[in-house]
Amino acid sequence: MSSVLAASLDNTQGILALAALAVAALALIGCLLLARSLRRVRSAQKLVLGDGSTRDVVAHSAALQQAFEALQDYVGDVALRLDGRLDQVEQGLTGAISHRALVRYDAYNELSGQQSMSIALLDERASGVVLTCIHHRDQARVYAKQVWEGHGELEFSPEEAEAVSAALSAPATSASSAKAGQAQPARAVDASGA
Helix, strand or coil: CHHHHHHHHHCHHHHHHHHHHHHHHHHHHHHHHHHHHHHHHHHHHHHHHCCCCCCCHHHHHHHHHHHHHHHHHHHHHHHHHHHHHHHHHHHHHCCCCCEEEEEEECHHHCCCCCCEEEEEEECCCCCEEEEEEEECCCCEEEEEEEEECCEECCCCCHHHHHHHHHHHHCCCCCHHHHHHHHHCCCCCEEECCC
8 A cells, every 4th residue: 555655646646636735734724824813803893892793893883983973963063053152142242341440539529538439331342331420418419321432422521531431441351350340449440450
């Protein structure tokens, strides 16, 4: 039998059979390596997708992309709505009091401790109101004048003009600086931010 085997290895058919055997062995080793690699990929896929998922990584990625696009559309819509609301708030705040000043003085040349005062309350467009309170020993009077773009509907007294000028020359107030301004002691001229 060994002579038959030796004889078959000397001819062309025997050599081809040995070559085919070697190629088959290499293919088997390659298949084993690929099976091992596939097992690793599937275990990694289970970490990403979970044990019960029937879809593969490509389907999972496509689903993630769709969810991301939906989220992006939602965030874009929310941003547009917030921009619209912010515009409304900004328009509403243009009429809010942002410049203010208080001028104290003695009316009627009395020494009453500067009990009379003129208060200017103006918005960003320099429109608003000037209130004047004149205190006398026997009486007190209150006057109000509308202000449009820095000019009064009636002529200002010198103290009212000073209050409007002081309010417009001071920077606009915020809520925190307005509270800080209230805590300060009274002065002859108290303008916002001053």
